[in-house]
Each structure stands twice: as structure tokens, then as C-alpha cells.
Amino acid sequence: xxxxxxxxxxxxxxxxxxxxxxxxxxxxxxxxxxxxxxxxxxxxxxxxxxxxxxxxxxxxxxxxxxxxxxxxxxxxxxxxxxxxxxxxxxxxxxxxxxxxxxxxxxxxxxxxxxxxxxxxxxxxxxxxxxxxxxxxxxxxxxxxxxxxxxxxxxxxxxxxxxxxxxxxxxxxxxxxxxxxxxxxxxxxxxxxxxxxxxxxxxxxxxxxxxxxxxxxxxxxxxxxxxxxxxxxxxxxxxxxxxxxxxxxxxxxxxxxxxxxxxxxxxxxxxxxxxxxxxxxxxxxxxxxxxxxxxxxxxxxxxxxxxxxxxxxxxxxxxxxxxxxxxxxxxxxxxxxxxxxxxxxxxxxxxxxxxxxxxxxxxxxxxxxxxxxxxxxxxxxxxxxxxxxxxxxxxxxxxxxxxx
Amino acid sequence: xxxxxxxxxxxxxxxxxxxxxxxxxxxxxxxxxxxxxxxxxxxxxxxxxxxxxxxxxxxxxxxxxxxxxxxxxxxxxxxxxxxxxxxxxxxxxxxxxxxxxxxxxxxxxxxxxxxxxxxxxxxxxxxxxxxxxxxxxxxxxxxxxxxxxxxxxxxxxxxxxxxxxxxxxxxxxxxxxxxxxxxxxxxxxxxxxxxxxxxxxxxxxxxxxx
Numbered sequence: 001x002x003x004x005x006x007x008x009x010x011x012x013x014x015x016x017x018x019x020x021x022x023x024x025x026x027x028x029x030x031x032x033x034x035x036x037x038x039x040x041x042x043x044x045x046x047x048x049x050x051x052x053x054x055x056x057x058x059x060x061x062x063x064x065x066x067x068x069x070x071x072x073x074x075x076x077x078x079x080x081x082x083x084x085x086x087x088x089x090x091x092x093x094x095x096x097x098x099x100x101x102x103x104x105x106x107x108x109x110x111x112x113x114x115x116x117x118x119x120x121x122x123x124x125x126x127x128x129x130x131x132x133x134x135x136x137x138x139x140x141x142x143x144x145x146x147x148x149x150x151x152x153x154x155x156x157x158x159x160x161x162x163x164x165x166x167x168x169x170x171x172x173x174x175x176x177x178x179x180x181x182x183x184x185x186x187x188x189x190x191x192x193x194x195x196x197x198x199x200x201x202x203x204x205x206x207x208x209x210x211x212x213x214x215x216x217x218x219x220x221x222x223x224x225x226x227x228x229x230x231x232x233x234x235x236x237x238x239x240x241x242x243x244x245x246x247x248x249x250x251x252x253x254x255x256x257x258x259x260x261x262x263x264x265x266x267x268x269x270x271x272x273x274x275x276x277x278x279x280x281x282x283x284x285x286x287x288x289x290x291x292x293x294x295x296x297x298x299x300x301x302x303x304x305x306x307x308x309x310x311x312x313x314x315x316x317x318x319x320x321x322x323x324x325x326x327x328x329x330x331x332x333x334x335x336x337x338x339x340x341x342x343x344x345x346x347x348x349x350x351x352x353x354x355x356x357x358x359x360x361x362x363x364x365x366x367x368x369x370x371x372x373x374x375x376x377x378x379x380x381x382x383x384x385x386x387x388x389x390x391x392x393x394x395x396x397x398x399x400x401x402x403x
Numbered sequence: 404x405x406x407x408x409x410x411x412x413x414x415x416x417x418x419x420x421x422x423x424x425x426x427x428x429x430x431x432x433x434x435x436x437x438x439x440x441x442x443x444x445x446x447x448x449x450x451x452x453x454x455x456x457x458x459x460x461x462x463x464x465x466x467x468x469x470x471x472x473x474x475x476x477x478x479x480x481x482x483x484x485x486x487x488x489x490x491x492x493x494x495x496x497x498x499x500x501x502x503x504x505x506x507x508x509x510x511x512x513x514x515x516x517x518x519x520x521x522x523x524x525x526x527x528x529x530x531x532x533x534x535x536x537x538x539x540x541x542x543x544x545x546x547x548x549x550x551x552x553x554x555x556x557x558x559x560x561x562x563x564x565x566x567x568x569x570x571x572x573x574x575x576x577x578x579x580x581x582x583x584x585x586x587x588x589x590x591x592x593x594x595x596x597x598x599x600x601x602x603x604x605x606x607x608x609x610x611x612x613x
Contacts, residue, residue, distance in 0.1 A: 247484075283506070287532035287565045290539060324528060324567030328535065337566045383566070 016066050023124070024063040036089050044097045054104050060123040125152020221249055241281045248274055265292040265327055265334065268304045273325060276308065280315035283322045290329030295390060299368045303336060303388050306364040306372060310338035310384035313361075318342025318382055336386040344376045361386070404429040405520045408447060410440040410466060411455040411482070416505065420453065420482070423509035428516060437461040441469035449477055451519050453512075454499070456483035456490050464497035471498070480519045482507075488533050492607035496596050501525025518570075523585045524592035531564035534591060537606050550598035553591060560587045 014029035022028075027045055031038040048055025125148045225246040232238040248270075266288035273284035292300065307325060314323050320342030327336045365372040365386055376382035407428045411417045412435045421430060431447045434440035437460040444452055444466070452470075456463045463481055470477060479499040483490065491502050500519045503512065504527055515525040526534070538553050553561065556577075563573045570588075574581040595603070 285528060285567070287528050289532050289535045289565070326528070326532070326562070326566040328562065328565075339567050341567075 014066060024059070026059055026062045026066060029066060030062070034089055034093065036086070036093060040090060040093055044093055047097055048100060048104075051101055051104050054100070056121075056124065121155025121158060122152050123155075125149060125155055217253065221253070222246060237281050240283075241277060244283055245274065245278055248277075264295065264297065264300050265304070265329070268300060269307060269325055269327055269336075272304055272308045272311065276311045276315055276323070280312065282315040282320070284311055284315075284325060285322065286325045286327070288327045292329050292334065295329075295334065299388060302364045302368045303334065303370070303386060306361045306386050307336050307338055307384075309361045309364070310386070313384075314338060314340040314342065314382060318344070320381065332390055334388040334390065336388075337383055338386070339381065339383040341381040344378050344380045344382050346378055347374050347376055405451055405516060406431045406447070406449040407516060408432040408434065408440075408444050408449040408452045408477075410434045410443075410452060410458065410463075412436060412457075412459050413455075416455070420512070423512055424453075424516065427513050435459070437465045437469065440466045441473065444470050444477060445473045445475050448475055451516050452477055452479045453482055453516065454479055456481050456494055462490070463494045463499065467494075467497045467499065478519045478522070480515055480525060482512075488537075488607040491530055491533055492537070492595070492603060495530070495592070496603070498596070500592065501527075502530045503527045504529060518585070522589075524588040526561070526564045526588055526591075528565050528567050531561045533607075534595060535561050535565060537595075537603055550594050553594065557587050557591050560584055561591060564588075 014026075014033035016025040016029045022042065027041040028038040031041040034041070045055045045059050048058060225242055229239050229242050232242065266286070269286045269288060273286045276282070276284050307327075311323050311325065314320060318340040320340035322340075324339045325336065326339070327334065361374075361384065362372040365388070368388060369391075370386065370388040372387075373385045374382065375385065405428045407424060407430050409417055409420055409424075409430060410433070411420070414435070417433055417435075421433075424430060428451075431449050432443040434443045435458075437458050440452075440454070440458070452466075454463045454466055458466065463479070463483075467479055479494075479501075481491070481494040481499045481502040482505060483494075483502070484505045495502060500522075501515060501524055503515050503525060507515070507527070518525050534553075535558070538551075538558075559577060560573060563576065568576070570581050570584045574584045577584070
């Protein structure tokens with residue numbers, strides 16, 4: 001990643017993390033900022049809430065502030081442990097709670113339940129209904145909306161009940177709506193701008209991530225290979241081999257193999273070809289035709305292993321500049337040809353070491369009910385033919401119905 | 404001498420190909436993008452155009468169409484690092500007479516240019532593999548079974564090409580003349596260009612194999 005990460009601002013608002021929240025995540029966010037357990041702050045809010053509803057009011061206000069302050073979200077956020085020890089932090093929280101309680105007792109607990117409790121409920125209901133996180137499932141979001149509406153309506157009803165008269169409470173609600181509308185009108189442009197900026201930032205980030213991903217891949221693969229090639233500039237064979245290996249990898253990365261037409265045999269042979277090339281420095285071209293997804297994997301593996309033996313044999317002994325591998329799925333069998341245009345040999349008078357290889361190829365094929373034939377003549381190259389008959393229990397490709 | 408135009412957006416590739424063909428053919432022009440290529444080909448009217456598949460301002464098919472639109476007749480050999488069926492099949496169906504990969508060696512490339520000049524088709528093993536795969540897949544009937552299927556002999560020729568055999572070796576193996584092998588290859592090329600168009604294109608798009 002880029003080393004020039006912007007320095008952390010000296011002060012940031014606590015950030016709400018939707019994974020930590022019980023109600024709105026405010027307590028958890030504050031707790032993280034201060035450096036105490038979320039439970040401590042939750043308890044503090046609960047105690048203050050019991051004191052005539054002040055805690056609910058504080059919680060609601062804090063929630064609004066933190067929710068609106070979301071633009072900070074993209075900046076790096078790492079709350080650092082405060083200088084004080086954990087004990088000091090807990091004492092501080094306790095002192096704040098006690099101090100607030102005594103302050104509230106001066107203002108009075110009695111008046112506030114009438115306004116603060118219902119208002120707190122309404123506010124909480126609205127927040128529960130409207131705030132949502134992206135990682136929430138549809139069911140959770142619906143449940144959240146329902147709970148929010150119920151809590152909010154409960155608050156409204158409580159409002160009406162505790163008020164002296166219905167008309168009075170109606171006036172209070174209307175005033176509240178007008179105030180809310182006013183605040184909304186004032187705040188809307190900046191909220192909309194923040195939303196747009198967030199969108200732009202998110203897109204930029206997606207693009208930057210994609211760029212970083214491509215850059216990382218190119219660095220790990222292509223640039224490394226180019227460096228290796230420069231170091232081996234005096235060794236043409238090694239250079240060519242490195243280039244081929246890199247080409248194969250890049251191709252694999254760019255095009256991949258789609259699952260829809262995934263032929264098991266094709267990719268297996270490609271991998272085999274890459275290994276033989278890497279080990280022996282002879283390019284191996286693989287052409288695979290047809291779909292082998294219905295063929296038992298246990299029978300494909302010996303076939304690939306036999307093809308590998310043949311290719312290694314050709315790479316070591318034939319002297320050919322390249323090896324061609326052709327595999328075809330026919331309705332009743334799979335055929336694999338491994339061919340080189342090298343010096344060839346007379347199959348009847350093979351040296352012992354090559355007979356051994358031929359036997360091991362033949363042995364592998366025979367164990368899965370197949371066969372191997374070596375075609376060669378001095379000066380005419382060598383071709384190893386592998387045939388794997390498919391048993392009747394393999395799924396036949398769907399017969400087309402002519403209409 | 405065969406008059407050849409070379410189209411590739413990479414100067415290095417052009418230099419490499421030029422070095423391999425020089426002295427054996429008459430290189431009458433070079434181009435690095437579609438517009439330039441069409442102009443050069445129309446101006447020089449070469450026998451054979453050796454054309455990269457991927458070009459700035461469009462691809463090889465755009466060059467072929469552009470040249471045909473301006474009423475010039477020439478033969479195209481597609482040269483590419485792309486082994487995607489989509490690209491290979493498209494350029495052949497637009498009218499290229501052959502497709503070879505850039506890993507081809509100088510002698511093979513020269514042989515391919517000569518064969519194209521003679522009006523024959525040039526199949527790389529990869530293209531032969533695609534043909535076998537395409538014609539064995541169920542592409543739906545287009546109403547002309549003649550064009551939708553390969554004959555047994557054509558299949559044999561394609562298999563041997565895919566296995567890396569040269570035309571001469573194929574002729575020897577099948578006990579037929581090289582000219583007959585070329586006739587089969589041309590017939591297959593014609594089928595590839597004319598048969599069940601949409602299905603073949605879709606097959607190629609689906610098969611984004613390595």
C-alpha cells in the first residue's frame with residue numbers, strides 16, 4: 001500500500017461500529033474512545049436514564065451527532081489508549097456520572113419524565129427505524145423498522161397520557177414537528193453534500209483498491225520475472241523459459257477458466273505442461289478438445305500422470321525444441337497424444353532406461369483399463385498415444401432431440 | 404516475390420517479424436493501428452497481410468472490413484498472442500485465411516505466408532483444436548448439414564494438425580497428397596466461415612479457455 005497515509009487528526013469523534021452495538025452503538029463507541037469496557041458506559045447511560053430520563057436524552061443527542069458525523073468513517077480511525085491507567089479511566093467515568101446526577105437533581109427529576117421520557121422514546125424509535133447498516137440482512141432491517149415504529153408510537157402515546165390535555169400534547173407534537181422540519185431544512189444541504197462526498201470517496205476507494213490489486217499482482221509476477229530475465233540475460237534458454245512461464249501465469253490470471261465449461265483434463269494438462277517446462281526448459285503446448293467434467297477424477301489423474309511421463313521423457317531425450325500435447329474427449333474414450341519432433345528411436349531396440357519409462361507409462365494406463373502406444377523411428381520424432389476407454393457408467397452427454 | 408504488409412502496434416514485434424521475413428518476401432509496408440493499416444493496404448495492394456489480432460482503434464476484423472469496403476482484395480494471416488476462442492474465431496469468420504500464434508518460428512511463419520499467398524488455409528494447432536471443439540459441440544442445426552459438420556477426413560486432418568503435424572507429414576500419414584490435405588483444410592475454413600453463424604460465435608464466447 002501507499003506509505004503516505006495521512007497522519008491521524010489530533011481529535012476525532014468516536015466512531016460507531018455496527019458490529020458492537022446493542023441499541024445505537026453510542027455506548028460502545030464512547031467506551032472505545034475512552035478505553036473502558038462498553039458495559040461500563042452502558043451502565044452509566046442506564047443510571048442517567050433512570051434519573052428522570054436525562055440519560056436517554058444524552059444518548060439520543062450523542063447518537064444523532066455521531067450518526068451525522070459519518071464522513072469521518074473513511075479516515076483512518078485508531079483510538080489510542082489514553083495516558084491514564086484503566087483504574088483512573090473508570091474513576092473518571094464514575095465521577096462524571098455522579099456529577100451529572102447531582103446536576104440533574106438541582107434542575108429536578110420531576111419535570112423531565114413528562115417530556116424527556118416520551119421524547120426519548122420517540123427519538124429512539126425514529127433512530128432505530130431509520131439507521132441501518134449495510135451488513136444487515138433483510139429480515140434484521142425489517143425487524144429494526146418495526147421495533148422503531150412501535151417504540152416511537154409508544155413514546156407518542158406516553159406523551160398524550162402524561163400531558164394535561166390532548167390539545168396541549170397535540171400542540172407540543174406540532175411544535176416538535178415544526179422544529180424538526182426547520183432543523184431538517186437547515187441541515188439537509190450539508191447532509192446531502194456529505195452523502196455525495198461519501199459516494200465519490202467510496203468510488204475512488206474502489207478504484208484505488210482495484211489499481212492496488214492489479215499493481216500488486218504485476219509486481220509479484222511480471223516485474224519479478226522481468227528482473228529475473230535481466231539477471232539471466234546471458235542465458236537465452238533460461239530467459240525464454242522464464243518468459244513462457246510468466247506468459248502462462250498472466251494468461252491464467254487474465255482469462256481464467258470459467259466454471260461453465262471447465263474441462264478437468266485441460267487445466268490438469270496445462271498444469272503438467274507448466275511443470276515440465278519449468279523443470280526441463282522445453283515448452284509444452286496443450287490443445288484440449290471436449291468436455292471431461294463427467295469423467296471420474298480418479299481415472300483422469302493416471303492419464304495426466306502418464307502424459308507427464310511421456311512429456312518428461314521427450315524433454316529429456318528427444319532434443320526437440322517443443323512438445324505438443326493434444327487431448328480429445330470422444331464419446332467413448334479419451335485420447336491423449338504427446339508428440340515431439342526430436343531424434344526419435346527404434347521402439348524395438350530401446351535402451352533399458354527408456355523401456356523403463358515406456359513401461360511405467362503403459363503400467364499407469366493399464367491400471368485404469370487404458371493403453372499406451374509409442375510411435376517412433378530414428379529421425380522421425382516420437383509420439384506417445386494414450387487411450388482411456390470410458391466405461392458405460394459415465395454420464396452420456398445429453399442426446400439431442402431432433403424435432 | 405510475395406508482397407507483404409505487416410500490421411502490429413508493437414514496433415518490437417514488427418522488427419522481429421521483419422527480421423524473420425526479410426529477404427524471403429517483399430515487405431511493402433507496415434502499420435501500427437487500424438486506420439493506418441487500411442490506408443497502407445489500400446495504397447500498396449499487397450498479396451498477404453500479416454496482421455495482429457489486437458490493435459488500437461479496433462481489431463484485425465476492423466482492418467479486414469475496412470479493406471474490403473474500399474474494394475481491395477488481399478489475403479490475411481492473423482498473428483496473435485491471444486489464444487481466446489472468441490478472438491480467433493472472429494478474425495477467421497471475418498475473412499482471415501489463417502491464424503498462428505506469435506510463438507511460431509521464422510521458417511513456420513514464412514511457410515504460412517506462402518501458403519496464404521497460394522490461397523490455402525493455415526491452421527495453428529490451437530485453431531485446429533477450436534475447430535474440433537466447435538464442430539463437436541451441439542450448435543443447433545442451421546439447416547445446412549453440409550456446413551455444420553466436418554467429414555471424417557476433415558476431422559482426421561484437423562486432429563493431426565492439432566497434434567502438431569505439418570501438412571506434409573499429414574499427407575504421408577493419410578496416404579494422400581499435400582494438395583489434398585490443403586483442400587481439406589480450405590474446406591474446413593470455409594465451413595468455419597459460413598456455418599451456423601450465431602451459434603459458432605456464441606460457442607466461442609462461452610469458451611474462454613486458456
